[in-house]
Amino acid sequence: MPFDSFQDFIIMGGYGLYVWLSFFLSFVVIALVALETAIARKSLQKKSQQLQNRQQRLAKRQRSVSQ
Amino acid sequence: MWRWLHPYAKPEATYRLVEKLLPWFAALTFISLVVGVVWGLAFAPADYQQGDSYRIIFLHVPAAIFSMGAYAGMAIMGGIALIWQIKTAEWSIPAIAPVGAALTVVALLTGAIWGKPMWGTWWIWDARLTSELILLFLYIGVMALYFAFDDARTGAKAAAILSLVGVINLPIIHYSVEWWNTLHQGATITKFERPSIATSMLIPLLICLAGFLFLTISLVMMRLKNEILRHELGRPWAQQELEKN
Known part of the structure; x- marks a missing residue:
């Protein structure tokens, strides 16, 4: 192992800021894409529910008209 | 082969296949990224020239390679969409483009953060950096074009054509470090001779590459x-x- 202590590992031979910043930002960018995808799925669920409600309302109205 | 492939032109069949494969790819992503990143950050030796700053390579190189790999995949899907008019191929364009754009952003960000301590600058308008930035603009252009038409299929066709035209940028990115003078170092692993990187650094890098491949998928x-x-x-x-x- 190239590091003697945990503190050494954090400091990264003086490059700690650069190394950790790059890993943090990369994680944020990838997480944003995943999050956006999850939100899109939720909104699709909502839309699908609205569509079904609408279809049911229309079917009900049609039945009452034909009676 | 065609008999095997044809059912997947039906959207539901593609959905079921993707649904079945996704947990496996997600698990592979998690395992290989954790192993690769921990190995690269904590166990790989420091570089004799760049010290510990080189550890950014474990994100930078995989992100850069698959920012181009995703583009190639998107262009192939664009070609399939244009030639065979398969709807699922059309829909894969807006599925791939944001992921590829994110990988491009990661490659540019990590490159800038690595460049500051090693080159003394965050950014320079040289061939490698500029062509990678153009890749980001191509991704944005493909997404914008896809959603720019009232008729979704017209938009998909336009986006597919742009993605095919943009393929010209891939060899430019790859060979930019050979064709022009640049601060960016040359290829270390994507060349035919022996990779010019120590095995103790190459193994975690390859694991990270696999991780980013699975992550992209x-x-x-x-x-x-x-x-x-x-x-x-x-x-x-x-x-x-x-x-x-």
Whole structure:
């Protein structure tokens, strides 16, 4: 192992800021894409529910008209 | 082969296949990224010239390679969409483009942060950096074009053509470090001779490469599922699928 202590590992031979910043930002960018995808799925669920409600309302109205 | 492939032109069949494969790719992503990143950060030796700053390579190189790999995949899907008019291929364009754009952003960000301590500058308008930035603009252009038309299929066709034209940028990015003078170092692993990197650094880098490959595939699959559902919203199978959770 190239590091003697945990503190050494954090400091990264003086490059700690650069190394950790790059890993943090990369994680944020990838997480944003995943999050956006999850939100899109939720909104699709909502839309699908609205569509079904609408279809049911229309079917009900049609039945009452034909009676 | 065609008999095997044809059922997947039906959106629901593609959805079921993606749904079956996704957990495996997600698990592979998690395992290989954790192993690769921990190995690269904590166990790989420091570089004799760059010290510990080189550890950014474990994100930078995989992100850069698959920012181009995703583009190639998107262009192939664009070609399939244009030639065979397969709808799922069209829908994979908006599934791939944001993932590729994110990988490009990661490659540019990590490159800038690595460049500051090693080159003394965050950014320089040289061939490698500029052509990678153009890749980001191509991704944005493909997404914008896809959604720019009232008729979705016209938009998909336009985006497919742009993605095919943009393929010209891939060899430019790859060979930019040979064709022009640049601060960016040359290829270390994507060349035919022996890789010019120590084995103790190469192994975690290869694991990270695998991790980013699986990550790219997983994210694209998640987005493709959404795209398929978006277009099949009125159909019973899609409604049932969306009610599940």
